Amino acid sequence: MKTAVIVFPGSNCDRDAHDALLKVTGKAPAMVWHKDGTIPDGTDFVMVPGGFSYGDYLRCGAIAGNSPVISQLKAHAERGGYVLGVCNGFQILCETGLLPGALMRNASLHFVCKPQPLTVETANTAFTSAYQGRDDVVIPIAHHDGNYYADDATLDRIEGEGHVAFRYAKGSNPNGSARDIAGILSTNGRVLGLMPHPERAIGGHEGGEDGLALFESLLTAA
Amino acid sequence: MTDTTAILDHLTAEQDEAAGLEHGIKADEWDRLITRLNRKPNLVELGIYSVMWSEHCSYKSSRRHLSKFPTKNARVIQGPGENAGVIDIGDGQAAIFKMESHNHPSYIEPYQGAATGVGGILRDVFTMGARPIALVNALRFGSPDHPKTRNLVAGVVAGIGGYGNCVGVPTVAGETQFDEGYNGNILVNAMAVGLADQDKIFYARGATPGNPIFYVGSKTGRDGIHGATMASAEFSEGDEEKRPTVQVGDPFTEKLLIEACLELMATDAIQAIQDMGAAGLTSSSVEMAASGGENGEGIGVVMDLDKVPQREEGMTAYEIMLSESQERMLMVLYPDKIDVAKQIFNKYDLDAEVIGETTDSGHLVLKQFGQVVCDIPVAPLADDAPNYDRPWNEPPKRAPLDITKYPEPADYGETLLKLMSSPDMASKRWVWEQYDRHVMGDTIDSSQSGGDAAIVRIHNTNKALAICSDCNPHYVAADPYEGGKAVVAEAYRNLTAVGASPIAITDNLNFGNPEKPNTMGYIVKAIEGMAEACRELDFPVVSGNVSLYNETDGVAIPPTPVVGGVGLIEDLAKTATLKGAQPGDMLYVIGETAGALGASLYARVVLGLKGEDAGAPPPVNLAEEVRIGGFVRSLIERGLVNAVHDVSDGGIACAAAEMALASGCGVTLVPDRDPEETRSEPGLFGEDQGRYLIAATEDQCREWESHGFLPAVLGNFGGDSIVLRTGTGKDGTEYTVPLKTLRDAHEGWLPTYMNSVD
Numbered sequence: 001m002k003t004a005v006i007v008f009p010g011s012n013c014d015r016d017a018h019d020a021l022l023k024v025t026g027k028a029p030a031m032v033w034h035k036d037g038t039i040p041d042g043t044d045f046v047m048v049p050g051g052f053s054y055g056d057y058l059r060c061g062a063i064a065g066n067s068p069v070i071s072q073l074k075a076h077a078e079r080g081g082y083v084l085g086v087c088n089g090f091q092i093l094c095e096t097g098l099l100p101g102a103l104m105r106n107a108s109l110h111f112v113c114k115p116q117p118l119t120v121e122t123a124n125t126a127f128t129s130a131y132q133g134r135d136d137v138v139i140p141i142a143h144h145d146g147n148y149y150a151d152d153a154t155l156d157r158i159e160g161e162g163h164v165a166f167r168y169a170k171g172s173n174p175n176g177s178a179r180d181i182a183g184i185l186s187t188n189g190r191v192l193g194l195m196p197h198p199e200r201a202i203g204g205h206e207g208g209e210d211g212l213a214l215f216e217s218l219l220t221a222a
Numbered sequence: 223m224t225d226t227t228a229i230l231d232h233l234t235a236e237q238d239e240a241a242g243l244e245h246g247i248k249a250d251e252w253d254r255l256i257t258r259l260n261r262k263p264n265l266v267e268l269g270i271y272s273v274m275w276s277e278h279c280s281y282k283s284s285r286r287h288l289s290k291f292p293t294k295n296a297r298v299i300q301g302p303g304e305n306a307g308v309i310d311i312g313d314g315q316a317a318i319f320k321m322e323s324h325n326h327p328s329y330i331e332p333y334q335g336a337a338t339g340v341g342g343i344l345r346d347v348f349t350m351g352a353r354p355i356a357l358v359n360a361l362r363f364g365s366p367d368h369p370k371t372r373n374l375v376a377g378v379v380a381g382i383g384g385y386g387n388c389v390g391v392p393t394v395a396g397e398t399q400f401d402e403g404y405n406g407n408i409l410v411n412a413m414a415v416g417l418a419d420q421d422k423i424f425y426a427r428g429a430t431p432g433n434p435i436f437y438v439g440s441k442t443g444r445d446g447i448h449g450a451t452m453a454s455a456e457f458s459e460g461d462e463e464k465r466p467t468v469q470v471g472d473p474f475t476e477k478l479l480i481e482a483c484l485e486l487m488a489t490d491a492i493q494a495i496q497d498m499g500a501a502g503l504t505s506s507s508v509e510m511a512a513s514g515g516e517n518g519e520g521i522g523v524v525m526d527l528d529k530v531p532q533r534e535e536g537m538t539a540y541e542i543m544l545s546e547s548q549e550r551m552l553m554v555l556y557p558d559k560i561d562v563a564k565q566i567f568n569k570y571d572l573d574a575e576v577i578g579e580t581t582d583s584g585h586l587v588l589k590q591f592g593q594v595v596c597d598i599p600v601a602p603l604a605d606d607a608p609n610y611d612r613p614w615n616e617p618p619k620r621a622p623l624d625i626t627k628y629p630e631p632a633d634y635g636e637t638l639l640k641l642m643s644s645p646d647m648a649s650k651r652w653v654w655e656q657y658d659r660h661v662m663g664d665t666i667d668s669s670q671s672g673g674d675a676a677i678v679r680i681h682n683t684n685k686a687l688a689i690c691s692d693c694n695p696h697y698v699a700a701d702p703y704e705g706g707k708a709v710v711a712e713a714y715r716n717l718t719a720v721g722a723s724p725i726a727i728t729d730n731l732n733f734g735n736p737e738k739p740n741t742m743g744y745i746v747k748a749i750e751g752m753a754e755a756c757r758e759l760d761f762p763v764v765s766g767n768v769s770l771y772n773e774t775d776g777v778a779i780p781p782t783p784v785v786g787g788v789g790l791i792e793d794l795a796k797t798a799t800l801k802g803a804q805p806g807d808m809l810y811v812i813g814e815t816a817g818a819l820g821a822s823l824y825a826r827v828v829l830g831l832k833g834e835d836a837g838a839p840p841p842v843n844l845a846e847e848v849r850i851g852g853f854v855r856s857l858i859e860r861g862l863v864n865a866v867h868d869v870s871d872g873g874i875a876c877a878a879a880e881m882a883l884a885s886g887c888g889v890t891l892v893p894d895r896d897p898e899e900t901r902s903e904p905g906l907f908g909e910d911q912g913r914y915l916i917a918a919t920e921d922q923c924r925e926w927e928s929h930g931f932l933p934a935v936l937g938n939f940g941g942d943s944i945v946l947r948t949g950t951g952k953d954g955t956e957y958t959v960p961l962k963t964l965r966d967a968h969e970g971w972l973p974t975y976m977n978s979v980d
Contacts, residue, residue: 009474009477009478009570009571010388010474010477010478012388012389012390012477012661013390013661015662015663016661016662016663019663020663033569035569050661051390052387052388052390052473052474052477054474055388055472055473055474055475055477056388056474057474110380110655110656111380111383111384111387111656111657111658112655112656113387113654113655113656113657113658113659113660114655114670115670140660142387142658142659142660142661144387197660199663200660200661200663202663204666204679205660205663205664205665205666205679206659206660206665206666206667206668206670206671207660207663207665
């Protein structure tokens with residue numbers, strides 16, 4: 001599988017994304033600098049990493065959502081390529097319109113970093129197939145703006161299409177997110193936006209290893 | 223159009239002693255200035271003298287005492303005197319670290335004060351070529367009852383998180399304490415640890431004449447002018463109006479600056495580099511000039527201030543030189559590398575300009591609007607700055623606490639709950655959940671587990687650094703010499719408890735006004751006690767910061783010399799934390815228990831004792847610390863323990879309770895006591911130094927080959943309660959506290975406090 005990670009000024013999970021992809025695919029991803037980089041031909045999977053692109057100034061993900069690299073990212077998605085946006089990457093994907101809805105400030109108004117219990121809503125996607133038989137996982141979160149919002153019609157549609165990939169486990173919603181949504185898929189099921197950080201849960205440290213299966217799922221899909 | 227003539231007249235006007243006084247230059251210092259300069263200074267020159275001779279930049283009250291610290295051991299590559307300390311961690315790599323205070327700004331404007339404290343300490347570390355890998359902070363606030371405390375906690379924590387989270391460096395450890403002694407003067411001490419290759423370490427020293435001076439980072443504005451001077455004077459009520467002298471941080475720019483500097487550092491373009499911290503362009507240029515030359519003989523600098531990137535219009539040379547705008551660096555480049563450097567900074571959209579060059583004049587020469595506005599020798603600003611031997615009084619000795627004067631607790635379970643939910647002991651989850659602890663993917667253990675030290679893996683290796691921060695100001699106030707020893711010894715124990723070999727410390731000495739002989743006495747004796755411990759433990763000081771004048775309306779803070787410790791773990795498979803206790807494990811204590819309750823958490827929280835009444839602190843036996851520490855490390859290395867925890871505030875009972883909470887497993891505790899002793903609180907809550915609690919199976923313990931240590935069995939793990947057994951035989955009483963009750967009390971205090979309204 002050929003992978004790439006987009007790096008914006010202020011991205012800070014780009015190295016973690018690199019390490020996770022290297023660990024799972026055995027091959028280093030292309031690191032694409034937003035300003036001059038183009039996504040290499042034949043890329044199967046693009047990760048938009050977490051961080052504070054452009055310092056979260058204006059609105060999380062808003063400036064990055066207008067960066068030169070975004071037209072390439074959209075073309076990749078339109079071709080049916082896989083895209084994973086984590087945390088700030090999720091915010092950016094919402095800003096570009098690749099995913100519906102928006103991520104508002106946490107209801108507590110505080111940044112929150114903790115191991116987060118999640119429910120895998122469906123193992124029937126390219127990103128979650130390796131979670132088959134594992135409904136409950138713990139993946140760390142670290143964000144200030146993870147409070148997912150969309151209007152009721154949109155939420156009904158996403159749920160109806162089975163495009164809620166992950167929810168915060170019952171009673172553990174950390175940010176006020178609508179219907180406990182932690183991660184959603186695009187209509188074609190090939191773009192995933194996720195607030196928790198699977199790249200921080202690949203084993204060997206405090207983040208645990210429950211994120212590994214997400215990358216392993218992609219190995220079989222791509 | 224700016225009237226340059228009027229500005230130049232203003233800048234170059236001769237100044238007198240009264241103007242000096244307004245700049246904080248006292249009469250004797252004015253005389254010294256005139257002697258060194260052979261004339262009166264103009265306004266720009268006076269401004270530069272005032273900041274360079276401030277306590278903050280010159281260490282004029284502490285320098286001669288700081289020289290008592292040992293600063294070398296087999297692993298030290300760079301001790302104090304550079305931007306940060308550097309130690310050898312093997313395999314050609316180095317750890318670079320320092321702790322620094324941002325106390326005054328954080329009291330005035332908690333969010334920005336704390337945020338820029340983090341930014342400043344990060345720059346100290348990446349200036350030297352290190353990628354920052356961990357942040358730690360030591361916070362001290364006033365009494366929870368004080369009307370300002372809640373806002374200060376909220377602002378400081380948000381500021382630290384706002385900066386550290388954005389730059390993408392994990393905040394892995396810290397301490398948060400409360401005491402009315404900090405009501406008017408909180409302490410915000412931040413530590414950064416970085417990782418570098420030993421052949422790619424950059425220094426402020428070594429610039430030679432004839433090379434370009436390169437300014438990079440944010441534009442210069444009027445913020446923070448005279449911040450260093452503010453940090454060198456006492457506070458009075460109403461000083462919140464000094465808000466304009468507090469700098470504003472931009473962590474996004476800092477992140478870009480880190481990446482750009484590290485990219486440039488890979489190209490052999492930089493001869494010397496210094497970040498612009500306190501006193502901004504002044505101290506960075508003066509320090510590089512003073513330590514310049516092939517043999518450190520010093521060089522000169524000429525700068526054209528019109529070339530300095532400026533954020534505001536009409537800034538004068540005085541303002542440009544004294545601005546403390548954040549996220550700026552000053553470098554001396556090799557002349558043929560200017561284009562390479564500009565290209566890299568351009569990629570990150572950062573300002574980068576050649577603003578001058580190094581000379582052989584030994585003078586700092588500044589020009590604005592084509593005219594020289596400052597021409598002064600560099601040496602008197604740095605090495606030849608004032609260096610005082612301030613008079614000091616021997617701090618009074620306290621009588622030991624006589625516990626028999628006070629009643630024994632009626633209910634030991636209630637007492638444990640009270641201690642574990644007291645502001646100093648209560649869980650600080652509310653704080654550290656606001657810090658990103660996991661970015662960079664190498665956090666093995668952090669505040670999340672409540673352990674003694676954070677464990678941060680060295681990227682792509684099986685090694686790790688252990689990092690902690692420590693200070694018990696109550697001990698230092700009670701006896702600065704023994705208390706100073708205890709501060710260093712606790713850091714040593716905290717690193718040992720996770721299986722690390724302690725290597726070196728950074729210190730952050732927070733005290734009151736050094737011009738008061740009583741306060742100076744605490745500074746001198748605490749430094750001497752710390753130095754003694756550093757020597758005996760082979761645990762030298764490699765960097766640090768002194769913050770004096772922490773007084774408000776004439777009342778000094780408790781003496782608070784904080785240390786940040788760094789140790790090395792050679793093999794991640796050989797570590798321990800406090801959270802591994804299993805049902806069926808025995809609980810052992812290593813180290814002697816005498817039952818010292820003087821200056822203890824129990825004396826303060828349960829008996830309500832303050833000051834002299836709280837008694838003398840526990841003595842520290844440094845030779846025993848070395849012996850016991852080595853034994854504990856050997857047990858961890860051989861895999862003969864399941865969990866380890868250092869015994870500190872609240873004694874054995876609180877340490878065992880923390881192990882039980884972290885392990886999710888109850889414990890039954892029988893105090894280690896003399897059969898003649900009729901009371902149980904000294905054994906349960908006494909804070910004797912040099913002790914560790916260990917959870918291990920009896921099989922593991924049999925392998926300990928005791929090395930002369932007779933491990934005392936304190937109890938055993940199992941069940942879902944803490945059971946304290948007091949008395950003996952038939953007179954014995956059992957007190958049972960369910961883990962859930964303990965957890966609710968321990969976790970509940972801070973969020974309840976922060977969410978309540980006055």
